[in-house]
Amino acid sequence: MKRIFFTPGPSQLYPTVKKHIAQALKEDIPSISHRGSVYQELSKKLKDGLRRLLDIPETHKIYFLSSGTEAMERVIENVVQTSSLHFVNGAFAERFFKAAEELKKKPQKYEVPLGEGFHFNFRHSGKRTERAHPESLDVGDAGQARLAKASAERASMTGFDISAIPSDTELLCFTQNETSTGVAIPMEDIYQIKKQHPEKLIALDIVSSAPYVTIDFSKIDITFFSVQKGFGLPAGLGVIIVSPQAFEKTKLLSEKGLNIGSYHNFLSLEQSSLKEQTPETPNVLDMYLLQKVVEDMLVVGIEKIRKETEEKASILYDFFEKTKNKPFVKDTRFRSQTVILVQTLDGSKVVIEKLKEKGFIVGSGYGELKDTQIRIANFPAITKKDVESLLEIF
């Protein structure tokens, strides 16, 4: 039976992938040298394509890693000496925070309940959001307790007061599209924070929102994603985009003699990248496929892909608003357009099995939400017709 994967990654292959794999095998792509000219051309074309598709400026560097999870580690290693602040809206934001702890930094986190978004209080801009939820700022280090207390008190009144960001925080980490909860952070909120804290670096996880999410890279320092979600490719490749400000920070940490990692530190990646290479033998096949899919998406047009994503998301959210199985994220401002979470009335298992019988594979809820929720990916590989066919079964 032909199956359609609405799972939030790995997911449905982009429609052209099988064709590109056949062509890759014809061209001996898995056998070519990663130090040779055929590979170098591929690397250059891939970076050029990503720049055009996502509007990445020439000032920003593009490096290849092996996963989004690796990217979290490399971000912390390369731009944090001591303190990062993590906005935690689910398991992947928590994973980012944990990476900083494991790497022996002193990270702090600001956490909201599962399914809820961040209400930022931009005092200097005159904009003020109402506080809707219990929120807290946790600190891993006793020395930071005073700041934490002050900021938690302010947060409990008005949402997260961005003027309460500790002065020694070097990096602010945002999971723009939290795959575990289907909560998104509006990019405007993040730009506003950067505007008021221009000296702080911003790291942005767009693992499950690329290429849908539109980013003004001049306001973001590090952005990363992997390819098995929105790009509809086999897993095993991550992409990280680094601003000049972030790269300077890496140089500074290196000059201070700090541990910034080995082969995948940004300096090592840059040295190889200048030769259109990578320090290690990379996943050449996946890079080839990404290059091809990026070209295919450029032919379709990124604006069309984004518009269709929103249309499909509307169909899904509108449908579930009217059924017994409701969207998990209540506040429409924070609803992900690419990963739709649905609270099931009769448990996730029965729904998943029923869909599976018809060839529709959806994800279960994540972690503690496994048995009560389903997750429906709305990536570019999924057509409007696929969505409609899926909803017919409900």
Next chain:
Amino acid sequence: MKRIFFTPGPSQLYPTVKKHIAQALKEDIPSISHRGSVYQELSKKLKDGLRRLLDIPETHKIYFLSSGTEAMERVIENVVQTSSLHFVNGAFAERFFKAAEELKKKPQKYEVPLGEGFHFNFRHSGKRTERAHPESLDVGDAGQARLAKASAERASMTGFDISAIPSDTELLCFTQNETSTGVAIPMEDIYQIKKQHPEKLIALDIVSSAPYVTIDFSKIDITFFSVQKGFGLPAGLGVIIVSPQAFEKTKLLSEKGLNIGSYHNFLSLEQSSLKEQTPETPNVLDMYLLQKVVEDMLVVGIEKIRKETEEKASILYDFFEKTKNKPFVKDTRFRSQTVILVQTLDGSKVVIEKLKEKGFIVGSGYGELKDTQIRIANFPAITKKDVESLLEIF
């Protein structure tokens, strides 16, 4: 034109790979969840297959990484607090040493000239090898200078005296098959060193000798390889095998509060591995292909694969002994059976081009040897007939 890749990685695909890729696509392998039961079965079958093929005991853990280069980083992070000693016989051994430096350890290295092997002096065993070459023990740290001087003096008389290994060395790193020079280290020498220094951990890079090299895992603590060489697969997957002694060291470092890395530290890998999972979304397609190729190799039989490798290596070395282009490694005891380096009389470029015209792709020399040498991979994907066809052109 059909091409045959004699390049030392990426290399010729194992003959069954294309068929397995087609089957993987039929089974939707790139789309399945890395947290689901189909993946878990694949993971289990892959580990079981590797155990049978390479005779890995149940005591040893098998984890999946993204490359051999990553493995070097993880080895240093996970089992070295301060001091590793690296036996450097080429660029990849040097890369391992450099990883330790970059990770802010205090590594030492013992280096031999390119193309030469290690002459160990096993004083306690009564076995003594003659010193044939200038050798040196370099230390990155001034505080180690005295030990270095003493050991260098001893080395200059009798080869490397293994009783000169500093007492505070925690890990001994060997590049069993140096892909850049075609120099191999006989496993018996390494076992002998472990026997005399049972408290020290041994790390073994078999990136370009697996699955050919036979290893007694009870005498080796960490072994690693990647799949784009002897297994003839697309690049993007590494395998690391960890002994109980090494794993205990990781626990100790973790308990001491040291930085052992984040998602790919051995404790995190173990936690996931117990569930037949990985911390991140892995290269599932490559794992599937590795599982299939391991099964194929089990059907052929590892003894047959090893015997054929040695036969093909003999044909190659014997041939070049009789031509103007001579084997680079003079001492037959140190000649790699899987990566054969040939010193070209007229430069590598002309030879490489001539072979390429006929569809035979060989590697150039590595680094400074690029223009004078060629490298011929003798992996299981290459048949005796392929070797004979290649040699006909010379």
